[in-house]
Amino acid sequence: xxxxxxxxxxxxxxxxxxxxxxxxxxxxxxxxxxxxxxxxxxxxxxxxxxxxxxxxxxxxxxxxxxxxxxxxxxxxxxxxxxxxxxxxxxxxxxxxxxxxxxxxxxxxxxxxxxxxxxxxxxxxxxxxxxxxxxxxxxxxxxxxxxxxxxxxxxxxxxxxxxxxxxxxxxxxxxxxxxxxxxxxxxxxxxxxxxxxxxxxxxxxxxxxxxxxxxxxxxxxxxxxxxxxxxxxxxxxxxxxxxxxxxxxxxxxxxxxxxxxxxxxxxxxxxxxxxxxxxxxxxxxx
Amino acid sequence: xxxxxxxxxxxxxxxxxxxxxxxxxxxxxxxxxxxxxxxxxxxxxxxxxxxxxxxxxxxxxxxxxxxxxxxxxxxxxxxxxxxxxxxxxxxxxxxxxxxxxxxxxxxxxxxxxxxxxxxxxxxxxxxxxxxxxxxxxxxxxxxxxxxxxxxxxxxxxxxxxxxxxxxxxxxxxxxxxxxxxxxxxxxxxxxxxxxxxxxxxxxxxxxxxxxxxx
Numbered sequence: 001x002x003x004x005x006x007x008x009x010x011x012x013x014x015x016x017x018x019x020x021x022x023x024x025x026x027x028x029x030x031x032x033x034x035x036x037x038x039x040x041x042x043x044x045x046x047x048x049x050x051x052x053x054x055x056x057x058x059x060x061x062x063x064x065x066x067x068x069x070x071x072x073x074x075x076x077x078x079x080x081x082x083x084x085x086x087x088x089x090x091x092x093x094x095x096x097x098x099x100x101x102x103x104x105x106x107x108x109x110x111x112x113x114x115x116x117x118x119x120x121x122x123x124x125x126x127x128x129x130x131x132x133x134x135x136x137x138x139x140x141x142x143x144x145x146x147x148x149x150x151x152x153x154x155x156x157x158x159x160x161x162x163x164x165x166x167x168x169x170x171x172x173x174x175x176x177x178x179x180x181x182x183x184x185x186x187x188x189x190x191x192x193x194x195x196x197x198x199x200x201x202x203x204x205x206x207x208x209x210x211x212x213x214x215x216x217x218x219x220x221x222x223x224x225x226x227x228x229x230x231x232x233x234x235x236x237x238x239x240x241x242x243x244x245x246x247x248x249x250x251x252x253x254x255x256x257x258x259x260x261x262x263x264x265x266x267x268x269x270x271x272x273x274x275x276x277x278x279x280x281x282x283x284x285x
Numbered sequence: 286x287x288x289x290x291x292x293x294x295x296x297x298x299x300x301x302x303x304x305x306x307x308x309x310x311x312x313x314x315x316x317x318x319x320x321x322x323x324x325x326x327x328x329x330x331x332x333x334x335x336x337x338x339x340x341x342x343x344x345x346x347x348x349x350x351x352x353x354x355x356x357x358x359x360x361x362x363x364x365x366x367x368x369x370x371x372x373x374x375x376x377x378x379x380x381x382x383x384x385x386x387x388x389x390x391x392x393x394x395x396x397x398x399x400x401x402x403x404x405x406x407x408x409x410x411x412x413x414x415x416x417x418x419x420x421x422x423x424x425x426x427x428x429x430x431x432x433x434x435x436x437x438x439x440x441x442x443x444x445x446x447x448x449x450x451x452x453x454x455x456x457x458x459x460x461x462x463x464x465x466x467x468x469x470x471x472x473x474x475x476x477x478x479x480x481x482x483x484x485x486x487x488x489x490x491x492x493x494x495x496x497x498x499x
Binding site: 178179181182184185186187188189190191192195199200203204206 | 329332333334353354355357359360361363367368369370371380381384385428429431432
């Protein structure tokens with residue numbers, strides 16, 4: 001939670017007069033309904049996986065997970081997911097720090113155009129991102145195309161195309177909320193431009209960096225459309241957990257699809273908790 | 286000694302032409318002017334954060350017009366201090382010496398000396414969060430003095446302070462002047478502040494810097 005929003009909050013007290021009570025009740029019902037809806041989504045997955053099948057005995061929930069972990073295809077997808085998401089998160093942040101910094105600090109020619117361009121991967125339908133990547137590589141040398149398209153690098157590139165835009169937005173917000181003058185003072189105190197950035201500006205934007213890493217990781221985890229088109233869904237090769245859900249569903253194994261979904265829910269929840277704990281304390285996205 | 290020799294500054298709609306200033310060594314100059322008259326811009330030009338479009342800037346007799354801010358040996362205290370939020374007061378006071386790779390013992394001795402001069406010994410472990418306006422000014426002043434600059438630039442250090450803190454900081458600035466003898470340019474829009482502290486006065490009017498009767 002940001003300092004700014006905390007500043008605008010007040011401690012909960014039972015509403016006093018009738019008008020305020022009605023106002024808060026209506027808003028409360030809307031917030032509660034949506035929160036309940038999200039809980040039900042996760043709860044339904046848990047209940048389905050826990051119910052098991054008529055042939056299973058004992059702990060169906062645990063058995064379903066064990067079966068998923070025993071499957072070489074799912075294990076391979078899990079490893080590729082973790083590795084590709086981590087690489088994507090690191091690359092996204094590496095691009096987002098200088099990009100977000102320039103957008104936050106300077107008004108340069110084309111500033112607004114680049115700012116608008118950054119929204120394109122966020123608002124484009126995911127399938128269009130994948131298709132555009134595929135078309136772009138048709139114009140590139142066949143050697144490079146052969147190394148990337150329908151191979152593992154395509155997984156990272158497809159994830160990066162979208163995740164990076166989110167990371168840049170976060171870093172821009174983070175630098176927007178730091179004081180430009182601190183870096184200027186640091187320079188008068190003897191710092192070079194690089195030192196002022198490394199010793200003063202980056203530490204002040206550090207919660208933003210952690211949020212950018214975690215959000216980019218979570219976006220990469222959820223990526224599916226661009227992956228399917230640009231990297232394919234070949235088992236043991238370019239399959240990640242989101243494609244596993246799709247492949248298991250397509251062969252009619254709903255139980256495996258739900259189990260893999262729950263693994264992704266657990267990973268996403270862990271990432272959200274990490275982002276909330278580290279990142280969003282001191283600045284507002 | 287601060288010399289601005291026919292300096293011109295242009296930024297967007299703002300313009301200052303042919304500014305000439307001479308602040309002798311050890312003097313405490315007070316620069317007055319209305320809000321938006323370019324007082325802060327002038328300080329930024331002197332400490333190298335902004336480039337003049339024409340003219341020369343001489344500090345201590347050296348032409349430093351093209352020098353980086355780090356190479357000017359100027360201590361700068363911006364309005365409200367602009368303290369580093371992630372550092373403790375100790376780290377802020379030690380920062381300039383740490384960047385210069387001074388010996389840790391020398392750094393610690395200097396920080397303690399400054400903290401005593403400024404009356405902030407009890408704040409050394411605190412971060413700027415929750416410091417009062419007066420405390421922030423003291424820390425900002427200590428940070429700017431830490432590397433013993435030959436010139437000190439103060440941007441409205443008494444603005445937004447209550448009367449009691451204001452008079453404490455005025456006393457402190459007098460004490461700093463006596464203790465260090467640093468050439469100072471103090472920007473303000475308050476005449477009584479100028480009378481209390483300045484050994485010479487300047488005022489900005491319509492983009493020109495003129496002498497101010499003290």
